[in-house]
Amino acid sequence: MEQQYDFGLIGLGVMGRNFILNVADNGFTAFGNDLDPEKVNALKEEGGDLTKVNASTEVDTFVGSLSRPRKIMMLVPAGKIVDSVIEGLLPHLDEGDILIDGGNSFFTDTDRRETYLQEKGIHFFGAGVSGGAKGARKGPSIMPGGSQAGYAAVQPIFEAVSAKYEGEPCVAYLGPKSAGNYVKMVHNGIEYGLMQLTSELYDVLKKGGGFDNDELHKTFKNWNEGRLASFLVEITSEIFEQEDEFGNGRLVDQILDKAKQKGTGKWTSQNAMDLGIPVPSIDIAVSMRELSALKEERIKADTLYDRPKVNRMDKTSLEKMAEEALYFSFIITYAQGLHQLADASKEYGYDLDIATIAKIWRAGCIIRAGLLADITEAFRADASLPNLLVSPSFIDKVKATVGSARELVAYGAKNGIPLPGLSNCLTYFDAYTSSRLPLNLIQAQRDYFGSHTYERLDREGIFHTEWEE
Secondary structure, eight states, rough: OOBBBBEEOOOOOOHHHHHHHHHHHOOOEEEOOOOOHHHHHHHHHHHOOOTTTEESHHHHHHHHTBBOOEEEOOOOSSSSSHHHHHHHHHGGOOOOEEEEEEEEOOOOHHHHHHHHHHTTOOOOEEEEESSSSHEEEEEEEEEEEOOOOHHHHHHHHHHHOOOETEESSBBBOOTTTTTHHHHHHHHHHHHHHHHHHHHHHHHHHHHHHHHOOOHHHHHHHHHTEEEETBBHHHHHHHHOOOOOOOOOSSGGSSSSSOOOOOHHHHHHHHHHHHHHHOOOOHHHHHHHHHHHHHHHHHHHHHHHOOOOOOOOOOHHHHHHHHHHHHHHHHHHHHHHHHHHHHHHHHTTTTTOHHHHHHHSSSSTTTOOBTTHHHHHHHHOTTTTOGGGGGGGHHHHHHHHTTHHHHHHHHHHHHHHHHOOHHHHHHHHHHHTTTTTTTTTHHHHHHHHHHHHOBBBBOOOOOOOOOOOO
């Protein structure tokens, strides 16, 4: 009888190839599948020992090489391709086999697929995988949700290949249905927000303080050694050192200022609006990528209006202010994303444990940060915490840094340096901490022109007024 492999993976692009090699490195045999013979051969060559990792372009060979119940993970682009792969597999699968979607599928697609496959006796679950190509190879953060029985069969493999934080694996079963894909979606939304904020603080240091790339490298490196320790701050410090291969100075200065996106940030923003949860830091991060795409229009508009002359700030004071503002805005962005997760958990029946989510984000994933250890403890102390801003352990952190956020937002406005992410974080904070907002006027307006009714402060009930024309 031919060898039976422990784990199968479809889609041998960079992420898939690295993930399957990670599985093989951790004591499990693995078999890959891809329609592209070059990718199949590349995996065999890199794996070296075919008894540990092998691959084929043929689906029947692939499925026949796996031990039962078969454990098959798909790392293919989200959308119709996932459905196509599933249909191609089904004739070869048996009842009790396990199918895992490791891509960034939209969560309602995962719900639909789970229902469909349950009827055929196949365990199915979505598992968000974060960490990029390097994370897939050395240890990602993995966010599974769906068939609990299916996850239990794969759990030893996932725990072995995942990133570790103080010895704890950065993977945990998160909940039923599409919980895993949903959590990964919001993870990516937070990622959008943090990246936007980091770019803004880079901009203000460069324009407002005249920081050169060596100084920017040193500043972000120092931040990464303190309370802002995080993957994004770390790689940002390294980016400023990268030389351009064409000899034009530092590479960062030669990169076009048009940011692309794959849709998960937009999904997060859209779904938050559906749920009625404010996530303005994520909303503006999506909008800024869209605005950045208008490069030709921006160039023309730049010639039509006079921009303020930037008044330089003292570098030492600006660096301190920027660090505090970035720390403040990171807290606010995490608070918004976690608020969305908590509300979605109730709406969709996920039964999410926010402390567990923060725990598995502490290593491996793109938004990993030292701050997540504090967030984990905050939700362990109070699992029903409605918002990170009301956690006793975060109140002093926010109080100590919000002043710098205010000063930088004002400075940016006066000097024509756009800081929309930071501004939205500050506005969110000021609105969330205001016991009285001017929305009473909006309710009056709605009732005036549309008889939409309103509630009162001084008595119970729903009211309508015949406003005088």
